[in-house]
Amino acid sequence: MHILTLLADPNAWAALLTLTVLEIVLGIDNLVFISVLTSRLDPQRALRARRIGLSLAFVFRVIMLAGLTWLMGLTAPLFSIFHMGISWRDIILIGGGLFLIAKATHEIHAEVEAREGEFTMQMPASRWLCNAFGALYGGVTALFADVAMTLAVGTTVPAATAYSPLDMTVHFLRPILPEGELFARARVGHRGRTIAVVSCEIVDAKGKLMAQASGSTLILPGRAWERPVNVAEEIPAGAEAPDEVDRR
Numbered sequence: 001m002h003i004l005t006l007l008a009d010p011n012a013w014a015a016l017l018t019l020t021v022l023e024i025v026l027g028i029d030n031l032v033f034i035s036v037l038t039s040r041l042d043p044q045r046a047l048r049a050r051r052i053g054l055s056l057a058f059v060f061r062v063i064m065l066a067g068l069t070w071l072m073g074l075t076a077p078l079f080s081i082f083h084m085g086i087s088w089r090d091i092i093l094i095g096g097g098l099f100l101i102a103k104a105t106h107e108i109h110a111e112v113e114a115r116e117g118e119f120t121m122q123m124p125a126s127r128w129l130c131n132a133f134g135a136l137y138g139g140v141t142a143l144f145a146d147v148a149m150t151l152a153v154g155t156t157v158p159a160a161t162a163y164s165p166l167d168m169t170v171h172f173l174r175p176i177l178p179e180g181e182l183f184a185r186a187r188v189g190h191r192g193r194t195i196a197v198v199s200c201e202i203v204d205a206k207g208k209l210m211a212q213a214s215g216s217t218l219i220l221p222g223r224a225w226e227r228p229v230n231v232a233e234e235i236p237a238g239a240e241a242p243d244e245v246d247r248r
Contacts, residue, residue: 023061030057033103117188119152125204127178136176145170145200145213148184153196153217156188161221164229166195168215180205194219 034053038046074092077085121144129140150165157163176182183203190197195216202211218231 026061027057029100030054030061116155117152117191119148119155119186120183121148121151122181122183125176125178125180125182130178133175134177136178136182138170138172141172141176141202141211142168142170142213144182144184145186145202145211146215148186149198149200149213149215150217152186152188152198152200153191153219156191156196157219158221160224161219162223162225162229163196163217163219164231164234166216166218166231168213170211170213172211174208174210176202176204176210182210192219193221 031054034050034057038049038053074088077087078091079086123144125136129136131137146165146168149168150163153163181204183205184200185203186198186200188196188198196219197216198214200213201209202213203209218229218234220229220234223234
């Protein structure tokens, strides 16, 4: 009779639906979290790490569900903050939330790091970006360096100031294979009023230098991003080179 009563109770179905949605969301969170952690490994180790991580996630999820009733019963207040009782259940839930926030912030910071005149970013050397010989396309490496150098210059210009790359040279030192992560470390070597000279090193997860790039960027003080930057239109008539623009 008790089971039949639960089946007829809409509150029980609502609780089941809520728990199901939460489990799906947490499962997706586990997949994303494990993918981020294993993306820095080589393909074979990443596959093994993903299997171990998903297996452990499943085991701990079962344990968590088994202890859910016990956890929800820990409602006796331990102390009060602003006349609000805090129980062990509240402490566990708050602690879990703070851990997820801290871990997500740490992972985002590891992906992208910037300071004035410098910018570091990373990306996986995926097989999808490789040519028929199994090495990363040179255009992908050039684009990676270009983005890092452009953003490095962006850390030195005032907000809403228009700027655009002028030129770029890339030296490919080694073939880049789809193994682990790549890091682009860009640095502004010279920052004039309208011209910035920037360089970039592309290194693998072991710190080995794979490619070097350098280039210059046109900066337009007082020019807002109201329309795309066309370098030919922005350089004043009679200027023969970007260096001449920088002296104006």
